[in-house]
Amino acid sequence: MALSSRQQAYDVFVSFRYEDISKTFMDHLFSDLKRKGIHAYGDNNQLTRGEESSFEAIEHSRVILVIFSHNYASSTLCLKELVKILECKKSENDKYEVWPIFYDVTPAVVRNQRGSYEEAIMIHEASNEKEVIKWKKALTSAGNLSGWDLQNTTNGYESKFIDIILKEIFNKLIDGPIPSGDSLVGLYARAEQMNLSQFAGSDKVHTIGICGIGGIGKTSVAKAIYNLMYKHFEACSFCEDVNDVVNRNGLVYLQTKLLDDILKDGDPLTDLKIPSVGEGVCIMKRRMKGKKIFIVLDDVDNQNQFEALAGNPDWFNPGSLIVVTSRDRQLLKANHVEHVYEIDPLNDDEARELFNKYAFKGEHPPDEFIECTNGILDYVNGHPLALKTIGSSLFNKTLHEWEREIDNLQHSSNALILIHQVLRVSYNGLDADQKNIFLDIACFFRGEKKDYVLKILDVCESSFSTNLRVLVDKSLISICGDRIQMHNLVQQMGRQIIREESEEPAKQSRLWSPTDVLDVLKNNKGTEFVKGLALDLSSSKVNIDGQSFKKLKNLRLLHIYNGALGSFRDTNGVKCRSELWKETNMSAASGKLEFLSNELQLLCWHGYPFQHLPSSFCPESLLVLDLSFSCIKQVWSRSKGFKTLTLLNLSHCHNLRKTPDFTETPNIKELILDGCENLVKVHPSIGTLKTLIILSLKNCKNLKILPNITKLESLENLNLFGCSKIKNLVKSHPLQLSSFIRKLHGPVASVLPSLSTLGSLRVLNVSHCNLSGASVRSLETLCSLEELDMSVNDFTSINANLSRLSRLSCLRLMGCKKLQFLPNLPSSILNLDAQRCISLQELPKLSTEYSGGNAVFDFKNCLKAVENRAVESLLTVFLPQGRIDIFEEVNIFLPGSSIPGWFGNQRDGDTITMELPPHWHYKKLKGLATCVVITPENTGNRSTYFEISCSVKNLHGDLVSDVCLLSTDDPNIESDQIWVWYKRSDPRWMKVDDRVMVSFKCVGINCKVKRCGVRLVVEDKAAVAIEDEQ
Template structure:
């Protein structure tokens, strides 16, 4: 059969008397499969032009060779024609019915008798007779079926039909298949796994996704690919629509009609239909496709369960509603996603140009349309077909129209899902569609709809119906065309007047309503998010008509006058730069859940007690006129109170102490607060932040059932000691920030004039009150109990030698330790017990001479910038178990000297060769040094170097690559690009590599103003340089390493790379390294007395490990946990 236009795929050739006597066998078997084969078997009484045409057009011929076959001249003529045609383009399938194939092959038995008669009539040697003999011999030599091999004729029939269909099927095509198969190759493989056609069981396969994404297309293609393997095949289209308009009985009739081969099947009711369907399919291998199912009862009454069907049956359901599949115990449905850009461009081009790529003149416009469709096949097909053979001007006009009004066909199809929602689901859907960025997560929906039941289930329903997506991080997403559909629904509520719509989100529409005073009771939500601060004059009387307004969000707008009325229906109020001194007196929003007035003119929220039982969140940050907080008595369900930067806030109402549901209290930088309640009973409190409250001397005792506190920040306060109740949080406290709490400036007169016992004290520290900071500080004495602590910040606490508790190593969960800016000389040895430590920072500890052994963790960063007394560079921990290690010793001038740096680097490289760490991603070092080691045998001037090394796996002696850059003060800092994320006076240095087979990778660090030249060294493990694809037949690779510098905004003392070097690391480099070390060691006075045994720790040898960088909250080096990036 030709792929298109063929009339007869199969020619059925049989001796006429056999047809008369065997009508109930073979002929009926093929009749049962007429729908699958698409055949209409022609049978004639003589060779006719129609019959000859049928033979010529057929791809397959079934020849039933019975005992009397050769007696029929008609059969022999047909057979000759079949052999003539099939030899060129078809297949002959012989069935030896009650005859021996050898009798056919050699014309024996009844075949011999028949040919004697033919020769007697036509003459011996007749060309036709000889041709008949040749045809019979040819057919008899073909593989076929012999009836004597089967006990029952029905078994023979099934085998013939099955084999025939498996041969016919690959030649069939799906209508318009070129379009439908775009982007489906990978999908077929995943569907095949779900089908598992070899399994001897019954399986239900669910296919779900948004409207227009291609579910029906996929199901139909799969149906046509596998239907030849089933006894009964049914594709039931448009189940949702037919069920709604004609009922389930109509669908049951369709199923029974196809099974029974009857047109007018009578079904009394749904129950009767279920009973009859089960009876008809219970012993059959059925392929049933139920397309566009939207209700569970449709499945229950059309394919109720696995026990309905015979073994090897497969039931495929397509739906927009995933929950329909879940209720039918289909646990792992296949989700159909949109096409990627390249696939989408192919499909669009096929419809618009009838080829797989756009014409050159239309390439840019095609890209715009493809981007608009966001991979949705329906939109691509619709737009492509519409634009076929239109001019570029027409394309541009259509694109502009799409930006204002969605395509009607796409809109109508997508709106079907919306129409199936209940009222609450529609409300939340439209909110998400119109206020796209505001509803980025479920928290916002809970804030607005907390008073309504089932908002959680509503989100699930929207996701199950493919109207939204929910990421693993609970971020809500929505396809752009679905979002556009939702926005268009709102626009249609009032095309001419925006004030008549339920939601306002466009800048011009909102300004129109509030300047023209056209607000109405239809408005339920207003969201204005301006990119920059603007000023405007609004007529806020418009609020008086918005009695149903539940959501008000205004950001970056300064108004001259404030509102005298706000709707009491508000549930969410977020208004930055709020212009009034307080909320309107009559404002009583009983449903309000969030109140945020950042940068407002508020000096107080309200007077007296206001009962707002649903209010959970208050944020008045940076409202510098705020003098006092409200009475909290009426808002006992408050969970978060944020007053950060309210610099004139003086009075905290004492009722705050009894907010038992409060989880977060943020008073950061409220520098005029002098006191808090002496006790608080906030049993839900998790975060207590009073950092920057420089006048605050005491924090409350935590009483009652408080056991959840996980973050306590006292940085920059005047607090002298922690409350004794801190110990109750030994299992919950994770972050403790005490930085800068004892760095108060004492009066000069006290330091200069006052004597103790007649003698001038050696330092003002001894003048501090005895309870403030004795030799064993009570502030730190209780830390050992905080086993859950993950982050501890003691920077700038004026800690001297011995004031860090010796048992700090008992903080078994500690990951981040910040000790910078203190006065100790050394640290407790127990630090090496902190097995989870990822970062230790001792920057600006000017008296620090050495560090103890560092803990062994697969990732470790050591920051020791500006530790000017540091005597010895530290050894890294066990390199065999490290993944990422960085050491920053910027401006550690006590170790200055190129020989010191050289010896240290040689020693580290030697250890790398000895221990050959297989897990090392990288090790990086920033240390003083004025020359790149001559050992780096590939050096170049400037900020880049190219290095050759083996491909991963080609050389077992290859360990990795070492690269080095010489950093010097920059003579023209303005030439260095600025990075606003960097801390002041900082520069970033990044070693990057980029090659087609590796992708982009990099290792970086931060460097402050340097007082001398420095070296930045990076060692990369070989597996990091493993190529992602290798197209060349070679075992060598060449990669360029670039050193990139960025500076903080306004930093005029940044660095530059003067020169750099690189070398591939091999195990056999050991001898050369030892030689270099010996040459260097003899001239290093600081190391002369130290016989470095690299099997011993740095602590055992008097060494110190240091590594430098402050906590990274920004910059190119990455997060606290990661300062290595390689594009996967």
């Protein structure tokens, strides 16, 4: 696409009276236009405006805004501009968009020349009688045009009004020389985040990369950018679907097209002959230099294409812009693309709008279709191609046909076939190892932790990480926190690939459907083709025959689990999980299990119904063995073939009285024995596990002896929660302990000093361990410690120098009712839970050197701290003298009944409305701070949970921000408590106009919100202006 010789010089021309609104409304409008890369005439500079220049700009602008303010008609220049605007619109109606904006006057005032407009016309008639006739006619015509009235559109709120105008301008401008399709939903928000203004008028060559999964809208965004930006350049070219064009016609064809567009303004270069790709590169290097150009390369698939069409920024003149879309983020990074943007799925509102456009032709769905619509939206999860394809296929269909189509979404339908074809392009570009990892994730590991999947798939860490990055770069998966996630449609595409291996499930490589798995197991249909099998025991009643696994000789992944328990890696809530297992387990077994594949890498069988593993089982590749909730009595008598084992989970195995010998399992990294209530002995060989990182003995209530673990040099996480019967360790290693034991008492008293040699320990949990005595010492030597939980113990103080623990971020002391004093804490502490420390006399001195993050400090029901005025001293760390704004989020719970004066807006009750100063968006808002006083109510009911929620809404009811804090441990409030909450602002704050409503709610607890306060947190320089305006 070449640039025509008659392009518009400006995107927008604005006719307005400078003296009325230049420093308010127009200043903000021009700033936002510029930020979004929209070129407006004058840019609010009065010196550039004159009749001649204005008229020329009007002729060369695409969109024209006329801002009718109170004194607009008093300006002869404004009236002349209005006449010119309407003349141009009449002569070339299809070229001009003229939108009147009624700022502080009504359309009737303009149309009929009343009020200030009538007065202005009367004055003009004295000196310009002939012109006045034209002006009155123009005002009448403009008053009849479709536009916006500030008062009626947004009730006078300018920021929201400007946003509406900007979206309309954007949607009009992107309807340019490249057809952008019939849907503009979501394009404005996605182009907005790219800050296009930085590329217009630059003196550098810029490159933009747009990546994302197939069908997510990369091409649509690229077209919108092209139509918005092309007028800023001397020559342009849009090369759509590069990969397909190259496959059909070759790279030379595309090089020729590029040069045609750039050099001849669209006229074919009939005399240009490019003999080879290499020659084409040389020609492009020579010929591209003469102009400031704009090129879009859509769907670039490999390095050869990139090098042949836009190999190096040196090819191009300064000020040029190159945009490349690709499914492969790594391809963009490898070619040093300057700005790479990943296209996110549509949000809920955008997805609903797009789906309704195709399924109901833009109408609101009838009530009987809403449930089906919601189901489709949840499944599709904002994927534009799927929304359009499925929506179109359902248009004008009956409710019965809709329900049948939704059932087909889980298997196959015509709409899904098209979607899968688009998505499979990325899969086809993977190598064999990457395809296998992708299919394993699609069938078994979606939502699992990345490190856990690494353990199972038996690949070296560097190779796995590399392959995982490829899948991320191709948008086939995403890493959210530390978990692997995958879009519903991508997972379904992967599973469809498995189904295509054979019509018989028993001959497919991976089985996950309960129907298919039970058919294979019950009817003994297993074959050597099956390499992975997963079965959810909560989905149906299962009776597993011990002979069912004989034919599954190549099985490497066996995952039998109870989905009702959630993720099978979750070890929290021991008692609840154990009881839930009993309620939901529907499995049974018959016969004797004589065979399991020796190829197994993962053996996860929750509720394993046999007491032993098969005697013939020699798993030389087994990495993970998880027999939680099982009947196992003895895992192995002599370890044969378990040398590769890295994770052993025997949680809630109530028949287990002793652990196996670990001598022949030197590679174990995680040993989980939670809830083994009858476990009384841990084999001494545990002390030889040099690679052990996690040891969890949570709620092993009858465990009396813990062997010497001081030589576990890799141990990072030790959980002894609820191990209240462990005897001291003096007999095991008295020489080590003699210098450490002080005034500690109780069964676990000697555990802490004996752990002082574990320099790699990151997480230590000794809560509910009956620690008692005058003080706790010897913790400062644990130099790697990040989390320490000593909750529900009876010591009176901590004499260890915790400030030396520079990595300690989380300290839990909840329910230590005898604790009186806390030592100084390191600046790394972000989570301190000391609720119900009823004897605590002083709150700790917190650092003033925090660097950010999410902070939680909980001192609920620490009543003695109030008497010593410790509350005020802690709040000063964060409020006026502190720097609360460096945090993403802060939660502080304290006993007290007064809201600090720093919160300038306060009132009784649970809701407060705050008036914001005009144009507050431009005051560099950092976040919102709130404070509430919670008071107990004597209703006689004891609650089992505690929830406080805060919601921030604008006057239109749109949710701007919300937070919910939940505590499940003894939620009872004994006196008035203060909750201080700060949340950094996010893009949703732009929904707020000049007033915000903040409301609070207590749920599940016998208390109410007594008083609340709020404060905007802004940058220091803006704070004075905010306060002045308020």
